[in-house]
Amino acid sequence: MPRTDAVPTKGFRITGWHVLAGITLFFAIIIAVDVLFMVKAYESFSGQIVKNPYEAGLAWNQHLLDEKHQAALGWTVDAGLGEGDEVVVTVVDKNNAPVAGLKANVVLQRPATEQGRLEVTLTEAAPGVYRGRGALAPGAWDLKALLSGPQGPFEAERRIIAP
Template sequence: MTSTAAKSRFELNGWHVLAGVVGFFAVIIAVDVVFVIQAVRTYPGEVSVTPYEDGLAYNKRIAQLEAQEQLGWTAGVAAEPGAVLVKLRDEQGRPLTGLTVTGKLKRPATEVGAKALTFAEAAPGDYTASAAEAGAWDVTVEARGSGGVRFEAQRRLSWP
């Protein structure tokens, strides 16, 4: 009886170890494949819908910024209670009046909730637009003057 009892006991050999190692890595690879497929399906990594066109516009953007720098204008953008305040000054610090000022307010991480802003001149060189939502916002302000003069400023603002 002792010889049959000894034969029925499980004995670990090389094939068992090989099957265990292969099975372990098969599970790891299968889980990794599932994760990669889900990652690609949920976020394709696309930053821009029109990357080629964005690249072509790059030199135009640089030329616009150089022309803006030559103007010598400055912009102070601040978050006021329920409003965005923009103070536009020329190179001598004098207020810039009579400009058409527009803007866009958007969240730093998403396009959801983006708002167009239309500014009105509240005082010489001071332009305001209503904006009353709490949180952090990126504001882009564009001022246009006579003769096609264009000035753009970007700031991050936050309201309590």
């Protein structure tokens, strides 16, 4: 009967040094790939969200005052698409009365890119209802309404879906 505990003397044998070298090589490759990805990410994105961070920081207090003013006005803005390529913005005050006599502009852009950005000037079609033409491709659009009147400026952002 042959012995089962005999160690073969011929051929390749995996030793502790082979296991150590394999594990070390594996982690060295993982670390090298991670470092490569970090370097490429850092080279391709500076981390700045705005092009002028210093000026944006200085304007932050004014932004907070504008938000406080908008909250005091209590306006509700509804935005959507009308017939064809028509953009419709409806503005009512806190008493649910239409807000008339505003100058209204909207900026439309895709959520993930600035390509296809579109600016539309709206005209008042009825008290509190502002309409304008903008040829929108199908899909999601971020609409930023810029309203100005005797009460001061007002901004509203909505997501609309073009069919």
